[in-house]
Amino acid sequence: MKTAPNIARVLGLPIATGITMCVVWHVAVTSGGVPQYLLPAPTEVARKLITSLPELLGHAAISGLEAVASFLLATALGFAGAVALVYAPLLREIFYPSIVGFQLIPKVALAPLFIVWLGTDSVSRIAFATFLSFFPVLISTMTGLQNADPNAVRLSRSLTASEWQTFVSVRIPFSLPYFFSATKVAATLAVTGIVVAEFITANAGLGFLILSSTPRMETLTIFAAILMLCFVGLLLYGAVSLLERAGRRWFKGA
């Protein structure tokens, strides 16, 4: 048995590794080994991030809001869909195989289709990102609802609880861990969906900024935008993780 993990080491080591990588990157660039237009120095990226902050924030707000909207839609629809499929056997038999089959094909390929159908404004981007992040929520929540502890369900039945009571007091709590781990996947996919959609059609947003800067070789802008996108992604992911933690704590009754 090892000694209890040292917090300083657990946190410090990965941060130190990250900083070391940045230093190596910096030295590689400033020593002239790598041309600036291919890989700008980290300090340059930081400076660009600060000087163009208002512009970047504007793009980030567009992408971020669209991602949040898609995420919320996907989780709501995914949860509702899971409940519907669990409680309507016929619906489940009709749709479930198609849904599982759908999981196996690369869904990003459908992005242009959404633009063809819904036009080039944010509706089509949100629809695509929702579509992308909807499936994990649906499938996980279904698994969760179906995997409720059978003894807890039997207990509930033995107390002559109604189907609705069993659903609310047994099935939903048992499905929450599944639901929450799926929402984390959905958070990442929502941002991915918005970026891919912005690659294809947009006149604003971080994905647009990244792609439109490529032919002009504005590497600094690309890096700053990617960094900004990481912030947006992590912010959304972090918020969902916090919610998940609260949910899990409640589930465990601690």
Place this chain on the structure above:
Amino acid sequence: MSGTARKRLSRLLGARRVVAPLVFLLALFIVWETWLHYLPMSRAVIAPPSAIFATLVNGFPILMKHTLSTLIEIVQGFLLAAVVGIAIGALITISTWTRQAFYPNIVFFQLIPKVAVAPLFVLWLGVGTPSRVAFAVFMAFFAIAIATATGLENTKLETIRLCRSLTASHWQTFTKVRFPFAMPHIFAGLKVGMAMAMIGIIVGEFVTGQEGLGYVIMFASSAGESAPLYAALLLLAALGLALYSCVLLAELAVQRWYGAPFVSEGFA
């Protein structure tokens, strides 16, 4: 036909779980075709199944060329990502120090929207195959590395102790015990990796716009011709299913060698 065979057939036909989704799909196509027959819509938005089928037949040589390009790039990207991912996953679990130093960073990368980096690969490697394959490797290897590292860490303490009590070397413990025990995790990672490699190649094709089914999809959507778009999507779906099945088959083969289903003692 014997009585039992008839019974089996009727049971098969009666099985709603098989028939229901098929009926649903068939009905969808019929409604789709007749709807467009009587109420024509813009060709740019939707094409009847018959037109899609015609495109598949008439455009077969061109579509095949693009399908092949996409297929080869996905396979290249996936295989490279598998090798790199498994190697990195194994390297970071060499010691507690390396794991603590690198593992959180890799998980961190897994959380950020990696597709955003696609244009950088174009900038670095141009608009050809190397840039798309490199991007697919970048997309796919994180999941494989994380799964490998998790699997290698997951061998039961008692089994490791057994090896140590036999004075096994680290290398023996790795090759004979820890690596086989990690197999289920590695395959879980490979399945995700395959999906990511496909996304990488397709997004790469969107961005570079040179060849491949992703390019066909983009081109057709901007040209206002939806039949090639749907045809390319169908081919891509077939490709996705085929590639995923390959990973699944490999997993089954390994499971057979493994002798036990992939959920047994040693990994929870």
Place this chain on the structure above:
Amino acid sequence: MTDAAGGFDAALSGGPDAAFIRVDDVAKTYDTGRTTIEAISNVSFQTAKGQFVAILGPSGCGKSTLLMMCAGLEPVTSGTITIAGQPMTGPRTSIGVMFQDSTLLPWKSVLENILFPIRILRRPRSEYIDRARALIEMVGLAGFEDKRPHELSGGMRQRVAICRALIYDPDILLMDEPFSALDAITRDEMNDALLDIWQRYTKTALFVTHSIREAVLLADRVLVMTDRPSTIIEDVPIPFVRPRTNEIAETVEFVRICSHLRGLIQHGHGRGQDKPGVAAIFQGNKVEAAR
């Protein structure tokens, strides 16, 4: 000082065989960062060559840790462990270890699992195949050579684990609650099987258990451990002659020894409630441990 004491004891008890396993004032502490927890304190005992010694105690009294230290799988915090005259610094091939879990490799057949140590030790496989088959025969698994672990019952898996521990003919067998995951009926069968094996291949054995009955049935001596503090409080000789069968369990003497041991454990268990127990670390309950 330890050397002098060792020489003295060995002279008293007659040669190194009398102190084949020597545990001298061994202690083990864990550092949780805020507090140190004493898992084992001041344990000393020795066993003669060929003796079967059971270590009996409640869950979490540190008996498994003691066994792992004897196997060279856990470092000692202080004190020394000497086996066959050599101080323990790490695992060695003269010691076979059995765990609570059979730790069989799911992708290997029964025969291959038994031959696993031979592969690790890079010994010629051909020389051991006959021995492996004989062991399989002895534990009643003939015909199961090519089965995989998941096709076997829990008892059968532990039989395979016994064969695996015996294949490379270690002098010492260390067993860490090997039958505690089995149901009561299977456990009785395994005890019979172990008595039988013991009759054939006499080894020096340390057997950790929390079953009083099992300890008395199998062992020549029972060392009783308590958890507060974690140390050996009594060394009880078991007088039954070998070969034994489980029928001895019905004798008055057996019942008397069992009730004596039960009294020792209950007495030891209730002592010093205010002292932090090792049980706390194993349950991962740091708060209670720190209190």
